[in-house]
Amino acid sequence: xxxxxxxxxxxxxxxxxxxxxxxxxxxxxxxxxxxxxxxxxxxxxxxxxxxxxxxxxxxxxxxxxxxxxxxxxxxxxxxxxxxxxxxxxxxxxxxxxxxxxxxxxxxxxxxxxxxxxxxxxxxxxxxxxxxxxxxxxxxxxxxxxxxxxxxxxxxxxxxxxxxxxxxxxxxxxxxxxxxxxxxxxxxxxxxxxxxxxxxxxxxxxxxxxxxxxxxxxxxxxxxxxxxxxxxxxxxxxxxxxxxxxxxxxxxxxxxxxxxxxxxxxxxxxxxxxxxxxxxxxxxxxxxxxxxxxxxxxxxxxxxxxxxxxxxxxxxxxxxxxxxxxxxxxxxxxxxxxxxxxxxxxxxxxxxxxxxxxxxxxxxxxxxxxxxxxxxxxxxxxxxxxxxxxxxxxxxxxxxxxxxxxxxxxxxxxxxxxxxxxxxxxxxxxxxxxxxxxxxxxxx
Ligand code: FES
Numbered sequence: 001x002x003x004x005x006x007x008x009x010x011x012x013x014x015x016x017x018x019x020x021x022x023x024x025x026x027x028x029x030x031x032x033x034x035x036x037x038x039x040x041x042x043x044x045x046x047x048x049x050x051x052x053x054x055x056x057x058x059x060x061x062x063x064x065x066x067x068x069x070x071x072x073x074x075x076x077x078x079x080x081x082x083x084x085x086x087x088x089x090x091x092x093x094x095x096x097x098x099x100x101x102x103x104x105x106x107x108x109x110x111x112x113x114x115x116x117x118x119x120x121x122x123x124x125x126x127x128x129x130x131x132x133x134x135x136x137x138x139x140x141x142x143x144x145x146x147x148x149x150x151x152x153x154x155x156x157x158x159x160x161x162x163x164x165x166x167x168x169x170x171x172x173x174x175x176x177x178x179x180x181x182x183x184x185x186x187x188x189x190x191x192x193x194x195x196x197x198x199x200x201x202x203x204x205x206x207x208x209x210x211x212x213x214x215x216x217x218x219x220x221x222x223x224x225x226x227x228x229x230x231x232x233x234x235x236x237x238x239x240x241x242x243x244x245x246x247x248x249x250x251x252x253x254x255x256x257x258x259x260x261x262x263x264x265x266x267x268x269x270x271x272x273x274x275x276x277x278x279x280x281x282x283x284x285x286x287x288x289x290x291x292x293x294x295x296x297x298x299x300x301x302x303x304x305x306x307x308x309x310x311x312x313x314x315x316x317x318x319x320x321x322x323x324x325x326x327x328x329x330x331x332x333x334x335x336x337x338x339x340x341x342x343x344x345x346x347x348x349x350x351x352x353x354x355x356x357x358x359x360x361x362x363x364x365x366x367x368x369x370x371x372x373x374x375x376x377x378x379x380x381x382x383x384x385x386x387x388x389x390x391x392x393x394x395x396x397x398x399x400x401x402x403x404x405x406x407x408x409x410x411x412x413x414x415x416x417x418x419x420x421x422x423x424x425x426x427x428x429x430x431x432x433x434x435x436x437x438x439x440x441x442x443x
Contacts (some may be wrong), residue, residue, distance in 0.1 A: 050071065080111045081413060083181035085124060088174055089148055089386075092388035094240045097155045098206060099138065099171045104148040106179060114185035115193070116143040116217035117210040117297065117325070121183040121276050121395040122149060124166050128171070134389040134397040137184060138299070138325065140209040140241075142216035149185070152240065154206035187394050189299070189325045191217065197295060202280055202308055204300020206234060208240050210325055215255060228288065232280035232304060234263040236273055260284070280304070282311035292316040299325040355429050358440040359384045360403055368429050368439075375407065375424035379443060386424060386443050393426035396415045405439035406430040
């Protein structure tokens with residue numbers, strides 16, 4: 001009996017030892033497996049990072065090979081000079097004749113932050129036209145760095161079957177995946193981001209686009225800065241960003257919007273669909289502000305801007321508190337007349353009263369009589385082909401080589417113009433040592 005107990009006890013001890021051995025070895029094996037698993041995960045992560053870096057470098061090389069001078073910043077965004085290829089990523093119909101276009105760079109790299117109010121310069125190749133068309137469109141979205149930019153374009157020609165140029169093409173023929181050459185954001189019209197003072201925004205029609213960018217940017221940055229928008233339109237059918245602006249005004253106490261319809265459609269009710277019947281005027285602005293000492297940012301059609309500019313000056317708003325977008329010859333002429341006169345007074349006898357302008361490649365010689373406001377006007381009036389975009393000395397599209405003579409800039413020296421070149425959209429001939437002489441342009 002005792003022997004039986006000893007044998008059974010021995011068997012139990014052996015069984016326990018065997019179990020202990022298996023548990024220990026499987027635990028060790030599990031640990032080994034887990035370590036291998038995490039090592040594999042780590043290797044996978046490293047491989048992914050390396051692949052992403054390789055992709056980034058390849059994209060960077062192809063961008064450079066394409067002729068653009070790209071420079072990667074520390075924020076992994078890519079600034080560029082010259083043209084960069086973008087593709088249409090998304091199209092959003094804002095009104096029956098206005099479309100927002102989301103543009104993403106074809107290289108897949110992130111885009112740098114811009115200043116809210118700046119614009120893009122785009123080079124369009126329209127079907128059936130051999131010469132590309134350059135146009136500038138304000139960025140209409142928040143200014144932070146990201147994967148795309150947004151512009152919003154109104155078809156100034158009207159819906160099909162009307163025919164038209166670039167804005168018509170963008171609204172009715174552009175499709176997702178189409179590509180286009182784009183210059184980096186630029187322009188001197190932007191919201192002063194260092195200020196916390198209220199900003200008064202005056203928009204007319206599609207002129208809302210740079211001002212929308214200012215509002216979105218202030219909110220993106222979490223600023224509590226007060227923004228008061230007066231938005232002038234004919235009726236609700238033209239009301240761009242209507243729902244978005246209403247939503248922002250409802251959600252943020254520092255965003256205030258006053259919509260003025262000059263010609264509301266039947267069924268549109270003042271106080272429900274819009275705030276005031278009539279145009280944006282200083283009389284209306286005076287009802288909302290305690291005095292003229294604010295900064296005003298405005299963008300809209302020429303008559304809208306020139307009328308408000310004069311009214312604000314008469315009210316006593318300091319001229320350097322009025323900031324405006326100056327696209328297109330009509331707007332520039334209308335609004336900058338005052339600024340131009342001051343600049344002309346400040347630079348007496350520097351421009352030439354009469355001289356000859358030669359356009360070398362076009363083999364044309366014309367008299368500069370002082371009637372045209374710029375050399376671009378003279379060129380276009382005389383059938384000389386010259387590309388242009390902003391017509392305000394900001395996009396560089398019209399840059400032309402000077403073969404002989406000198407030019408002056410009555411409204412101030414542009415920021416970026418290559419040595420030996422000029423920007424004819426803001427340039428006029430300049431006297432050379434009292435000798436009117438001539439200006440010869442490579443155009
Ligand atoms: S057209 Fe833009 S700089 Fe002349």
